[in-house]
Structures are given as structure tokens and as C-alpha cells.
Amino acid sequence: MKIGFDARALVGKRTGIGNYVWHLLDELGQLMPDAEFTAYCPHGFRPSIPETIHHSMIRSNKGYPSMSGYFWLKWQTASLIKKDDLDVFWAPRTLYPSGLIGHVPVVTTVHDLNHLICPETMPFMSRLAHKLYLEQDVANATRVITNSFGTAARVQNLLGRHVDAVVPPGISKEFFQRSASEVLTVREKYNLLKPYILFIGTLEPRKNLSRLLDAYKLLQQQGFSEISLALVGQRGWKNRELEARLDQEIEGVLELGYVPNEDLAAIYSGAEVFVLPSLYEGYGMPVAEARACGTRIVASNIPELCEAGGTDGVYINPLSIDDLTQGITRALSSQKTTFEKNVTWSQGAQTMAQIFIEINSSR
Secondary structure, eight states, X not given: OEEXXXXXXXXXXXXXXXXXXXXXXXXXXXXXXXXXXXXXXXXXXXXXXXXXXXXXXXXXXXXXXXXXXXXXXXXXXXXXHHHTTOSEEEETTSOOOGGGTTTSOEEEEEOOOHHHHOGGGSXXXXXXXXXXXXXXHHHHOSEEEESSHHXXXXXXXXXXXXXXXXXXXXXXXTOSOOOHHHHHHHHHHTTOOSOEEEEESOBSGGGOXXXXXXXXXHHHHTTOTTOEEEEESOBOSSOHHHXXXXXXXXTTEEEEEOOOHHXXXXXXXXXXXEEEOOSOOXXXXXXXXXXXXXXXXXXXXXXXXXXXXXXXXXXXXTTOHHHHHHHXXXXXXXXXXXXXOOOOHHHHHHHHHXXXXXXXXXO
């Protein structure tokens, strides 16, 4: 069986969607050892392919200078893909070449509907591409998968498209509550000398970090002066005001930047509370990871984050600084608990494999 996929999320340092794609491929390689996987990406980039994929090939071609990756995918790759005689193409970032319709079956994964719910937080080219193509790509796909039941409901309600399966992110085996000695080692490595509140994610407008900084200031005024705020993640887009605030080196705020996966579990485990006050999320992988490491959760009260955080989380109105502050205070006074990892990457990969096999058998 020949399976092609958009591999752009596997180029460079992997974050949310990149980790989602990589882990599912890692499991698919074990479930479908005879399958041939072809990764498509722009010329000059090399995606990371899991070693479990025994039969793989990277295919690329050149786009126009400064062409967005989205438009490279839409207009430069259809002829390349059709030459490879694929049985199915997986679009893990939803969009796919228009020229595949009617020629190659497509499975598309919808992670969120940012362009409909909070378009003002998106980079211009990403917003434009999704506004132009996402609805038609979802409508024309052979199968539609979402990463959460909340996103599935939004796809049904906002796009009128039935979702064929939900494949939530798994919780990788490295995410569990780490020992005190391991936590101490990693805390020293990142200069986390005081108790800390933790945020993980790209520093971009949808994450609502300006309100988190305001809430942190209130916490300090209310007697929590000995607790710091650790921000893990790379700086994103549309963030001049936030970056100006961070560049002032706010007392107690530690900007750690990108942190490799091997250190994240200890950073989660050492946190007093993990906070994700996003205006919107398609799921919330960091929330589920923090929960697996026994960290108390404060997150926005939206279905997708409640799905990731479970019944033990504290859920707040992300537009209210007071509610966010009170939520963090409430979480700090609660007990830390761990939960059984009942969502695995293997389960998601089994669903994906079954869909691929059904499409291939029906051709």
C-alpha cells in the first residue's frame, strides 16, 4: 500500500502538529510494516521520519521564491503526487492539492477552525490559505478526521461535514510524574529556582498571554511573591505588545524558549500549576501531558480544553483577568493527582490504519 502525506510539520523543531504527525507515523510503521510512505515537502527541507517506517521516500520540488508553504502544497505538488501512483494521501494539516480530487483518495485531519473562530490571531498567509481552501478541502475529502470531539462538533455545525473518526493526540510514554531528583536536575538546568506556574505553547495572540501576565501581577500583589511564571515556547506572530512587555524582563517571569521533549516531563512535574488560558484550541496537547505528570491544570472553559483536562481541571473565562487569577489561586490550594493514560498513540494509529485499508479495499 502506498501512502503519501504532507511532511512540512516534520521539518525543524517539532511542536504541536509536528508531534501529532510524527507519533502517529511511528505507530503506523509498526502496524503497517509493508506500507510505503512518501513524504512531500518543499525543495531544500528535510523532514524527520520515524525509524519504524521501513519503506519511506522524500519527494520535493521547488516553489516560486518566497512562496508560502500552503500555496506550494496547493499548486506545486499535485502532478508530483499523481506520478507516484498513491493509494491514499494523508493531509495532516487539513489542506491538500486541489488537483488530487477525483484522482487520489484523501484523508484530511482537522485540528481546529481558527480561521472561523479567531482569524485575527493568525498570520496573514495562514489565514488567507485557510479562508480560501479549508471548507472546500474538508467537503471534498474522502474521509475527515478531527483531533477532538469538540472539533468534530464544530466541523459538523460550522461546515456541515460529517466527521468519520476522532483521533485525539496520545500521551507519550515519557509523560509521567518524574522523581524529585530528576525534577531538581532539570529545574537547575533551566534556572527554575523558585516554585513556578507553567505555560507551554507558541507565544502568539490566541494563547492569551497578555492576560496571563496581568493575572500573574495580581497574584504577586495578593501574596504569591515567591512564585515565578515560566513560559516555554518560541515567540510567534502578531505579538509586538507582548514582546515589548517580555523584553522589559518582568520580575519573576522566565522565558525559556524551546525546550526539547526529553526535559518537558520533568518541567511539567515540577510545576505548581500548568495554565493554558487560550482564546481557542482544537484540543490542548500540553494540558493532557501536564495532567499525566500530576500537575494541576487551569485552562479556558471551552469543550476542547475540558476534553483534554478532564474533571480535575479548573476552567476559567479566558477574557477575565480576575477569573484567571482566582482559578490559579484555587488550583494552587488543591491536591496534585495523576490519572491513568487512557489515550495512546497506538489507538489513534489503529483508527488511521483501518481508514487507509478501507479506502484501499474499496478502490
